[in-house]
Amino acid sequence: MRNDPFMRTYSPRQEAMARAAGAQNTAAASTQSAAALTRPVSATGSTADLLAPYLVKSQPYYRSVADEVELYEAAYSVRMPIMLKGPTGCGKTRFVEYMAWKLGKPLITVACNEDMTASDLVGRFLLDVNGTRWQDGPLALAARHGAICYLDEVVEARQDTTVVIHPLTDARRVLPLEKKGELIEAHPDFQVVISYNPGYQSLMKDLKQSTKQRFGALDFNYPEHEVEAEIVAHESGTSLEVAKNLVHIGERARNLKGHGLDEGLSTRMLIYAGSLIAKGVAPLAACRVALVRPITDDPDMRDALDSAVTTYF
Ligand SMILES: Nc1ncnc2c1ncn2[C@@H]1O[C@H](COP(=O)(O)OP(=O)(O)OP(=O)(O)O)[C@@H](O)[C@H]1O
Numbered sequence: 001m002r003n004d005p006f007m008r009t010y011s012p013r014q015e016a017m018a019r020a021a022g023a024q025n026t027a028a029a030s031t032q033s034a035a036a037l038t039r040p041v042s043a044t045g046s047t048a049d050l051l052a053p054y055l056v057k058s059q060p061y062y063r064s065v066a067d068e069v070e071l072y073e074a075a076y077s078v079r080m081p082i083m084l085k086g087p088t089g090c091g092k093t094r095f096v097e098y099m100a101w102k103l104g105k106p107l108i109t110v111a112c113n114e115d116m117t118a119s120d121l122v123g124r125f126l127l128d129v130n131g132t133r134w135q136d137g138p139l140a141l142a143a144r145h146g147a148i149c150y151l152d153e154v155v156e157a158r159q160d161t162t163v164v165i166h167p168l169t170d171a172r173r174v175l176p177l178e179k180k181g182e183l184i185e186a187h188p189d190f191q192v193v194i195s196y197n198p199g200y201q202s203l204m205k206d207l208k209q210s211t212k213q214r215f216g217a218l219d220f221n222y223p224e225h226e227v228e229a230e231i232v233a234h235e236s237g238t239s240l241e242v243a244k245n246l247v248h249i250g251e252r253a254r255n256l257k258g259h260g261l262d263e264g265l266s267t268r269m270l271i272y273a274g275s276l277i278a279k280g281v282a283p284l285a286a287c288r289v290a291l292v293r294p295i296t297d298d299p300d301m302r303d304a305l306d307s308a309v310t311t312y313f
């Protein structure tokens, strides 16, 4: 199984926690928090320096499934904001990493959560020993200097936070920094990409129509059998034969979605199982640990999945 060393994630939750810790000592104290010191962004400095950490340096492995690569390239050529829709662990994040690499554009990823505020995206004033200075948030950084800004699990963010992307995702392509009194005109290379799992939204948590209608959408799903087996074998280091069996189990489990399972077994889980098998773990034990136990606590469902495993191993 591969790590993703080439990917820099900007995590507002950690930043929010760091700020909360600092808030006990006046607003000024929060400025010398870990967030301020570790955040690799600044409103000054050359574009190349600022975005260098976000360049995808080596080619991510991505097996195209249909015409998504061509469609994304066409969308990027007109800077259309793009929504990647699909269940967990089906390749959305890997796809955007691959596209950023292919297009040679920096990729700034934001893991969205409900504590995230508009300032976490846009930026804020910080106080340090030299006085007050503005620090661009990830969205402002990407818009100002020309990166792809990937808002992962955007539905987790509150709607009043999500609306800050509106002026950047329509014909205006601007970002007003109200606190700073500045209007950023988006760099020509800038694009917004969001990910969205259609199974997870509820009445309380969904994107507003006015947000959805600013994006083109690419549908993702688990790839068809041969392709998924190829991906599982490649990523886990197990044989193609074992990978095919894992995919059979995955397909069986996916048929149980809505009949006791909330979500099907993801490609990611199949890769986990394959990695354990490649390390010498017995296939039954590997599948129990990586596929069956994480996905359900229901004893009957466990039995059903365990028996699917024994059919193939
Ligand atoms: N088409 C593909 N080509 C290469 N690898 C893939 C592909 N699809 C899935 N994978 C593998 O599956 C793993 C999970 O995919 P990824 O992390 O992109 O899922 P995701 O859709 O972003 O899930 P989540 O919604 O949970 O964030 C990847 O790390 C990668 O190893």
Ligand SMILES: [Mg+2]
Binding pocket: 092, 093, 094, 152, 195
């Ligand atoms: Mg992802």
